[in-house]
Amino acid sequence: MTDVFSRLIGQSVTADALRHHARHPVHAYLFLGPSGAGVHEAMTAFAAALQCPDHGCATCAVCVRVLEGADPDVQRIERAGLAWRIDEIREAERVARRRPLGEGHQVVILEDVELTVSGASPSAPALLKSLEEPPARTVFLLGAAELPEALETVTSRCLLVRLAAPRDADIEERLRAEGVSADAAHAAAGAALGSLERARVLADDPALAARLDWWRGVPDRLTGTPAAASALAREVGVILDEAMAPLDRSLAEAAAREREEASQFGVRAANRRELEAQARREQRRFRTEELTLGLSTMTAVYRERLARELEASRDGDGRADSRVAATLRRLDALLEAQRRLATTLDEGLLLHDLLFTLSDF
Ligand SMILES: [Zn+2]
Known part of the structure; x- marks a missing residue:
């Protein structure tokens, strides 16, 4: 089967769970994985699967729009500094209250949520509040590389999606399949620190x-x-x-x-x-x-x-x-x-x- 989750490497169990959830989503997901595990890619793929009438075919106009970051109902909230600020989290909450323009969901994406517990005035309480009783068609996708204890209450409101960093051999195989020569694929995978994106750049x-x-x-x-x-x-x-x-x-x-x-x-x-x-x-x-x-x-x-x-x-x-x-x-x-x-x-x-x-x- 080829769909939006086929691009996630070394995550077959997680991909199957996400395929199921795309049909029956809960209100909030927390994607947890180290750098290179593809947290960003997994969240984007899941957002496409949530919006797609076929739950993530990867080829329809809806999928393509989400994957290109151009779906108005899939909003990625940006952070300006090293830690999330409270007004940035409030912006996420405001977006979450919107009614989606299309047939799908209002999807709100926040990465690096472990950075809501650091900084001068931690914004985790504001994040927790915005996760309370979101509108029926809203789905939060949160991403984190680690889960500090102070984030426990936020975590408890989310369904946890764990992503493992892919093995070098998986990355090498994927590069070979993409047409990279054996030597270049081996060298790039070995220096990629578990990240396919990085491996692609290094192969070149x-x-x-x-x-x-x-x-x-x-x-x-x-x-x-x-x-x-x-x-x-x-x-x-x-x-x-x-x-x-x-x-x-x-x-x-x-x-x-x-x-x-x-x-x-x-x-x-x-x-x-x-x-x-x-x-x-x-x-x-x-x-x-x-x-x-x-x-x-x-x-x-x-x-x-x-x-x-x-x-x-x-x-x-x-x-x-x-x-x-x-x-x-x-x-x-x-x-x-x-x-x-x-x-x-x-x-x-x-x-x-x-x-x-x-x-x-
Ligand atoms: Zn589709």
């Missing part, structure tokens, strides 16, 4: 192997002078910019197509804004993922180093013990940097701190 990026080599070479270049660490921090910025190039190119192509269609068919400005916001989200996510890949590549180098040093220590090399301690400290620093990556706005500062710690002057 001839510089991937060189970039991974560059990251592997970083530990050897940290020679212990502050100048070397500073220079490397700057170089990382350049490497990240280069890594963004294929994504930027495909986003620019999509935007050009969009402009052309807009001039032909007269597309609403709201759609364009939505597409631009989506492009910015994709860019931010890709950059963070690219840095995650770099840090985990460096981690692998230090792990190999640690294995050699431990062996030397067992063989009675007296100086190996202090080297083991130093390498462990560096692995801790890398772990800490990866943790900070999720919440920091200042990539430069994070890299500067990390590379100086790794240099150990």
